[in-house]
Amino acid sequence: MPPLRPALIAVALTLAIAPPAQATAAPGITIEDGRTQPVFSYADAVREHVYVESPVDSDLDGRLDKVRVDIIRPKESGPGLKVPVIIDESPYYDNSGRGNESERKIYDSSGPDGNVVKFPLFYDNYFVPRGYAVLNVDMLGTTRSDGCPDIGGKADVLGGKAVIDWLNGRAKAYTADGSPAVADWTTGAAAMIGKSYDGTLANAVAATGVDGLKTIVPISAISSWYRYQRSNGVIYNYDYASWLANYVDTDPEAKCQAVRDDMDARDGDDTGDRNPFWAARDYVQGLLGDVSKVRASVFVVHTVNDLNVKPDNFSTWWQALADRHVPRKIWVGQTQHVDPFDFEGRRSLWVDTLHRWFDRWLYGVQNGIMDEPRADVEVGPARWITQRDWPAPFALKASLRPAPGGSLGLRPAPRKSTASFADVAMSESDMVADVGTANPGRVAFTTGPLPLDLRLSGTPTADLRVKLDRPTSNLTALLVDFGEATRVDWRRGQGITTLAEEDCHGESTEADDACYRKVVTNTATRPLEIVARGWIDVQNRDSLSRPAPLPPGTYGTVKWLTLPQDYTFRKGHRIGLVVAGTDSTYSEESGTGATVTLDLSRSRVVVPFVLGTPLTEMPKDSATFRGPARVELPQPDPEFSFF
Secondary structure (H helix, E strand, O other), X not given: OOOOOHHHHHHHHHHHHOOOOOOOOOOOOOEEOOEEOOOOOOOOOEEEEEXXXXXXXXXXXXXXOEEEEEEEEOOOOEOOEOEEEEEEEEOOOOOOOEOOOOEOOEEOOOOOOOOEEEOOOOHHHHHHHHOOEEEEEEOOOOOOOOOOOOOOOXXXXXXXXXXXXXXXXXXXXXXXXXXXXXXXXXXEEEEEEEEOHHHHHHHHHHOOOOOOEEEEEEEOOOOEHHHHHEEOOEEOOOOHHHHHHHHHOOOOHHHHHHHHHHHHHHOOOOOOOOOHHHHOOEOOEOOOOEHHHOOOEEEEEEEOOOOOOOOHHHHHHHHHHHHOOOOEEEEEEOOOOOOHHHOOOOXXXXXXXXXXXXXXXXXXXXXXXXXXXXXXXXXXOOEEEEEOOOOOOOOEEEEEEEEOOOEEEOOOOOOOOEEEEEOOOEOHHHHOOOOOOOEOOEEEEEOOOOOOOEEEEEOOEEEEEEEEOOOOOEEEEEEEEEEEEEEEOOOOHHHEEEEEEEEEOOOOOOOOOOEEEEEEXXXXXXXXXXXXXXXXXXXXXXOOOOOOOOOOOOEEEEEEEOOOEEEEEOOOOEEEEEEEOOXXXXXXXXXXXXXXXXXXXXXXXXXXXXXXXXXXXOOOOOEXXXXXXXXXXXXXXXXXXXX
């Protein structure tokens, strides 16, 4: 039998993941205009909770941990009306809360067995009337679940998976009095959604390939905990996993101290290398699950300026999903760690898009959402376009090369030309200050004024040839836009300001309203912007798990990806490349003190640019853009000063 062609394989995989072409609506479900309609009473909905038995004993007390699941579902749901499920599993329900307004669960009694009367966020208010159950799940080790948090590890992953298994009759659950609880009111079709840790749990459970999880919506979510706390051997924060475990666990501190001590012992902070501790916490290619097992569709939301959950967490996950032909959609914003519900001017569109997505994947409604452009991209403050994918299709890779005298252009520098600096801990603001002035802690290079707008869409690559006088050094590569402009001010308030005015999405009760304060995008006029950032420990240049010191006095190639971006350099601005040592803005490490010599003739930064994009002609609202216009690329010659 001849092998299947790639296109046929893609079709086969898509069909294997997709729901039925058009599910038949159950009695009582109404579908109009490709959307389920609000025909059920929110006020009369069933509010209950169960404890799902997990397969782990994370607190080592000799008993399997139970996961607390708070449920709200239509009163009519049951054996005669089975409904799908939307799950937000979180460790934050009794500490920092959820959403821009930090909502916590509120119970109908102060005892441990009270039912929730206020579910955080709008999911319950909006989707329960439309025929969905909404489950707020306490991550193991948090709120009213058993166990100890293990920060991305076995308990995190298998606790959430157990809930999906229970919904599909494969796991046990109990009511508060110990009676068996059966989910006879659900179809078993489930979605997981959430921002930050909540979305991370969605990624983790999807990577197990659990049957019944039809779609996930990870928002600002982690796909690799190593990538969240490391960059190519450079450590962002020491002993972070144990710190976060202690933060989300509101039980007495001593209960899980042994678990936290074990994390500190295994996290590899002495090297920064990727070891089994981190491999178990990687959902792209890890020990507990990986992208090859994903059976759910995926709607990714992230922002390119999120320097909490840095955007390489979404870009690597997104590319891996694409390589597997997983049905997917993406929104890419420019604020910081912000939920799409709080993107300025996009709230109603977000709610409607999410509604159509869930209807498509949980009810099988053929509403056309998969026929639309795959990517919504913010290209300026509250200014969005749609395009067929992300990064922008047809991006062209330009090699920007440093040269003596601080210039940056398309031509290689003369042979044997070098520049040197010392690996000292330095803040980013110091790295990019006064780039025309020599600084012993960095080297800087800039183009001339740009003759046209250039949009970066994707992930730049730093490709440097370096020599050290010590076995290793940290390296930082910054791509900078020099030029006065008004930009998203993601440093202030995560990039948004919360207003007093509210709008409402869904139905309300006295205890749980569906109304939330509006937001606007913060902007600031600044003379420069650090566009892309990348860090590496030179001894990890070839492997994250097997370090190899660079012999002092010997040149070696150090090539790595920066964080991804989507950003437009404006005509008349200059592009800058800054290379330095340890970035104290994002790393707690100290500089090694090594002298770094850069071989300019064999160093470059490769940037994916989109040319011919008529951004200045696009409407500020949701324009449709399917790719760049055809352009003739300028050819570098002695007369041409493109950079």
